[in-house]
Amino acid sequence: MKCMLDLDGVLVDFIADAHRYYGLSYSYEDYPYELGNYHNCPPPNSEMTTREFWDGLAEEFWENIPWMHDGHEILTMVERAFGRENICLLTSPIPNYSNIVGKLKWVARELPEYAQRYLVGPAKSFCASPNTVLVDDADFNIEAFAKAGGRTVLVSRPWNSRHATDTMPLFRIQLHIVSAEHRRSQQ
């Protein structure tokens, strides 16, 4: 089975670091926005326009985003479930594309074993197949991927529909279900 693995909001902590970058307050313990609402860019409590927000994030920002607190754990579990050789990073460009170079530099430094195994594109559902699972934090990506015939694992975060559920227990269950279904389909 192949696994397409998202970066922002799954492995890397984009939203917290964007707040830090712009000097805005943010906390996961006391999430400042509407739970389940993905649209937190630009942050509702900032004066920035959408364009200012995205255009202000330089290549160095993308290159240096820290890991999510559970990012390493998620990666380890996915590698254990599918095998590293079956995993491909899949990340979307931002509106002005400025994140792509910084992001690839991040991968080269943090995950050199994936330096030749990544895809960049917003249309994630084109990678869908019954033999492919998408691990992502955006409901719209998960829904489109499932609709296109792929398998899906939604990583629960404050900005998606599973915000009320602890991330790792839910992640473990979903991964188990997807792996078991796959094994059955192989028999």
Ligand SMILES: [Mg+2]
């Ligand atoms: Mg994401």
